[in-house]
Amino acid sequence: MGEKVFMQGNMAMAESAIRAGCKLFFGYPITPSSEVAEYFAKAMFNRPEEEITFIQAETEVSAFNMIAGAVAAGHRAMTATSGPGFSLGQEAMSYMSCADLPAVVLDIMRPGPGDGDIMAGQSDYYQLTRGGGHGDYRNLILAPYTVEEGCRLMQEAFVLAEKYHNPVVVASDGNLAKLRESVELPGRLEVPAPESQYNVLSGFDPAEREKHVYLTGMNGVAEVIMINERLQKKFKAIEENEVRYERYNCEDADIVLVAYGSLARVCISAMKLARAEGIKVGLVRPITLWPYPEKAFADLNGKKFLCCELSAGQMIDDVKLSVENKHDVYLFSRWGSILPSPKEVLADIRKLNEVK
Amino acid sequence: MKKELLFSGIGGQGIMNLGEILCAAAIKAGYNVTFSPVYGAEKRGGRTMCNIVMSTEIECQIVSEADVMLIMDEASLADYQHLAGEQGVLILSAQVESTPDSPCKNIKTVPFIEKAMELGNAKVANMIALGFVLKYLDFIPYTSVENLVKETFASKAKLIPLNLEALKTGYEYEA
Numbered sequence: 001m002g003e004k005v006f007m008q009g010n011m012a013m014a015e016s017a018i019r020a021g022c023k024l025f026f027g028y029p030i031t032p033s034s035e036v037a038e039y040f041a042k043a044m045f046n047r048p049e050e051e052i053t054f055i056q057a058e059t060e061v062s063a064f065n066m067i068a069g070a071v072a073a074g075h076r077a078m079t080a081t082s083g084p085g086f087s088l089g090q091e092a093m094s095y096m097s098c099a100d101l102p103a104v105v106l107d108i109m110r111p112g113p114g115d116g117d118i119m120a121g122q123s124d125y126y127q128l129t130r131g132g133g134h135g136d137y138r139n140l141i142l143a144p145y146t147v148e149e150g151c152r153l154m155q156e157a158f159v160l161a162e163k164y165h166n167p168v169v170v171a172s173d174g175n176l177a178k179l180r181e182s183v184e185l186p187g188r189l190e191v192p193a194p195e196s197q198y199n200v201l202s203g204f205d206p207a208e209r210e211k212h213v214y215l216t217g218m219n220g221v222a223e224v225i226m227i228n229e230r231l232q233k234k235f236k237a238i239e240e241n242e243v244r245y246e247r248y249n250c251e252d253a254d255i256v257l258v259a260y261g262s263l264a265r266v267c268i269s270a271m272k273l274a275r276a277e278g279i280k281v282g283l284v285r286p287i288t289l290w291p292y293p294e295k296a297f298a299d300l301n302g303k304k305f306l307c308c309e310l311s312a313g314q315m316i317d318d319v320k321l322s323v324e325n326k327h328d329v330y331l332f333s334r335w336g337s338i339l340p341s342p343k344e345v346l347a348d349i350r351k352l353n354e355v356k
Numbered sequence: 357m358k359k360e361l362l363f364s365g366i367g368g369q370g371i372m373n374l375g376e377i378l379c380a381a382a383i384k385a386g387y388n389v390t391f392s393p394v395y396g397a398e399k400r401g402g403r404t405m406c407n408i409v410m411s412t413e414i415e416c417q418i419v420s421e422a423d424v425m426l427i428m429d430e431a432s433l434a435d436y437q438h439l440a441g442e443q444g445v446l447i448l449s450a451q452v453e454s455t456p457d458s459p460c461k462n463i464k465t466v467p468f469i470e471k472a473m474e475l476g477n478a479k480v481a482n483m484i485a486l487g488f489v490l491k492y493l494d495f496i497p498y499t500s501v502e503n504l505v506k507e508t509f510a511s512k513a514k515l516i517p518l519n520l521e522a523l524k525t526g527y528e529y530e531a
Binding site: 004006145146175178179180181182262265266268269270339341342343 | 379387389392393413414418
């Protein structure tokens with residue numbers, strides 16, 4: 001492992017991406033993601049040995065399409081953006097998914113819709129986990145809750161993108177992005193970057209790959225069926241192999257909190273406060289938002305669930321699906337910007353504890 | 357173990373510097389540390405506030421019941437005193453004139469600026485504050501903070517003795 005540093009979330013994750021061998025960054029500045037772009041821009045000038053290229057695109061539409069070109073040519077490339085910029089990138093996300101391109105995106109979530117606000121939010125959940133652009137596709141979504149986990153997942157994003165030939169999005173938020181935290185930076189990623197030839201990619205099965213990319217221009221029923229069947233086979237493999245989550249104190253719990261990202265930390269402290277006053281509370285913390293960790297709920301029969309989100313309630317749909325609507329699922333909802341305190345979550349836990 | 361700290365003042369008072377030194381010392385002592393700075397939009401004289409959480413496990417990263425709150429100006433008291441914990445300590449610069457209305461009843465008023473001027477330089481008020489805050493954080497070794505102060509001023513070595521003296525003044529001040 002690497003050295004312990006005290007670093008801002010955005011910068012630590014940018015450094016981890018560089019150490020993962022990401023040499024190309026295309027982006028357009030947007031708060032609260034801009035330090036990632038700034039970090040790559042500085043690295044391009046100050047660390048010539050890294051051979052980094054940073055391009056500030058004229059818009060996110062271009063930045064996302066630049067990634068498509070770069071990864072199709074066998075390079076590790078990424079962008080970092082936030083809600084409005086991520087929306088602009090959705091057309092390219094759909095095309096990259098269709099073409100099996102291993103793009104990596106860091107989405108620093110903030111509250112929406114529209115311009116919203118520039119601090120922490122989780123209102124991109126639907127957009128992240130349901131595709132976001134047009135068509136039947138899925139992105140693999142990784143949601144860290146600390147800067148250190150963010151650094152690990154940033155590197156893993158490249159590994160997973162290349163393993164499945166699929167876009168991967170790391171979903172951070174405005175709190176984690178700006179937080180400075182003690183963190184053990186990961187070392188250099190041992191997995192070599194894909195060969196610098198056409199990478200490419202009809203399918204994650206190497207035997208099926210061809211050395212060309214169709215980004216646009218596919219027509220005809222047969223081809224649409226072939227592509228979709230190929231994609232679904234891939235998504236099934238991801239669902240089988242890549243589910244990640246953590247559970248805390250669930251076995252004896254009467255109430256199970258469900259939370260991800262920076263809000264999960266608020267819930268960890270709330271869980272401790274509740275336990276201190278005798279209310280048995282546990283926590284399920286999804287790390288992959290897609291594929292969703294349904295199996296984390298499999299043995300939690302007879303418990304009440306409190307889904308905590310910085311949105312009007314989006315992940316709660318997945319919690320309900322995971323418990324197959326057999327159990328009561330309640331919502332703790334805040335709009336974001338300012339994180340709620342553990343005591344605010346505790347107040348809802350107390351109320352829920354009274355519900356028969 | 358979890359300690360929540362909130363320090364707030366006006367740009368130029370060295371609040372962030374104080375917070376950063378404490379964070380570095382807590383990391384050296386093996387704790388998880390989070391630091392969330394808030395800056396006012398003003399170029400000079402704006403708000404500088406930092407939320408610090410030091411813990412043995414991963415915890416909530418925002419301050420909602422401060423164990424130690426340091427307030428250097430009037431406006432900061434109005435904005436943050438409700439976040440001082442009942443079991444914590446609220447440390448006020450003697451320049452703050454209004455009476456606190458906070459859940460925290462353990463209030464210590466310290467003439468940071470006056471003490472700094474007695475040492476010959478008003479700018480070391482933040483080091484006096486650092487020393488005073490340190491009294492409430494017994495898991496951070498004093499010598500570790502001393503060494504970090506030396507490192508902080510390594511490029512201006514002639515300022516080191518004065519800053520160390522200020523640190524000691526704060527640490528030994530009884531309020």
